[in-house]
Amino acid sequence: MRVRRLISLLSLLSFGLLLVTSIVLYIVPHGRVAYWVDWTLWGLSKTQWQNLHINLGFLFLLSVFFHLYYNWNSITHYFKNKLNRLIIFTKEFNVALLIILLVSGGTYFMVPPFSTIIDFSEVIKEKASLKYGNPPYGHAELSSLKVLCQRLGLDLKQVLNNLKKRNIKFSGPQDTILEIARINNLTPKQVYEIAIDYDKKKAGLSAFIPLGIGKLTLKEFCQQFGLNLQDVVLVLEKNGYVVKANTTLKEIAASRNQTPSDLYKLLQQNFN
Ligand code: HEM
Structure with missing residues (x-):
């Protein structure tokens, strides 16, 4: 058996599988929701997907390490000029470094399109929270x-x-x-x-304040709690909140320097 081939194939296969588990983790509901509704995909729970991701990740890293080891001559070749002298900062290395810095900096400062990638995952996870429902509190x-x-x-x-x-x-x-x-x-x-x-049909606003409501837009909130959007907007505006299309509860509450919980309590008084 050729170890070099085995290592290359192991890198390729673990990378492919790692990618699958990465996509699943990108779209998986938040833990509080996943454990509340026993969320599974293809028979695997969130924890099982996380465990697979971690161990396939380590297998991938290990195989990449040996892949580098077996191909070290080619790698060092990338760092040599025409006179066969070792130079680190080749044109290609500088461009690679620049791309890494751009992606890291863009992610740190949450600049599009890097922030869009993170936000999109959050949008999918929040949709799942809406679909399945949040627990009354974490765990x-x-x-x-x-x-x-x-x-x-x-x-x-x-x-x-x-x-x-x-x-x-x-x-x-x-x-x-x-x-x-x-x-x-x-x-x-x-x-x-x-x-x-x-009783879903009779459900209104519960006595306790559910988790994660700040991230919901007013429309999503009304859908989840069976409230009439127009009525809610009227009550909020009457109480001095600024309500715009697609604003989240957190933003609406902030327009009066309050928290989503304050807003929830006001709606409880008006709609229960
Ligand atoms: C193809 C490259 C990879 C991609 C695209 C990727 C993607 C992801 C994503 C989307 C998540 C979920 C983040 C979240 O919670 O929102 C995650 C979590 C994680 N990844 Fe990766 N990953 C990759 C490689 C690796 C490698 C090589 C390791 C090393 C072992 C690793 C270890 C982890 C760990 C420890 C977590 C946290 C798991 C948890 O939630 O408990 N990943 N990754």
């Missing part, structure tokens, strides 16, 4: 029923009753949402909705 699936009730101001007895009514298997208030989900073959989100007796 709520790891909370026991007792802690969940404490954090959201829910009545523990009522929550336990709601679960029993729907024949959900669990041993007591110390069980986490995730444990109950696993035993009952449900997602943490489904367990939560049963626990709070959530």
